[in-house]
Amino acid sequence: MKADYLVExxxxxxxFFTSEAGLKEAxxxxADHIARFWDPRMRREIIAHYQASGGTGLSDVSLKAIALLAQQAALASSGAR
Structure with missing residues (x-):
């Protein structure tokens, strides 16, 4: 899947989450939504985009969310909790 589509x-x-939960909780x-509902390949691709480009095209809220996912993925791959 193209990174541009995933970014969108x-x-x-x-x-949506900003309008529902506010900037602090969004x-x-x-991150929780993506972890629960996205295919693992899509999660890996958006994390790779974040790592390769610094998250080009992502909004501030989305950038923070993908940073959380990247951190969680790194912890999971290292076996840490």
Missing amino acids: MVNDIGA PKGV
């Missing part, structure tokens, strides 16, 4: 999807989810809501 994350930003749409971010806009990144966690976005």
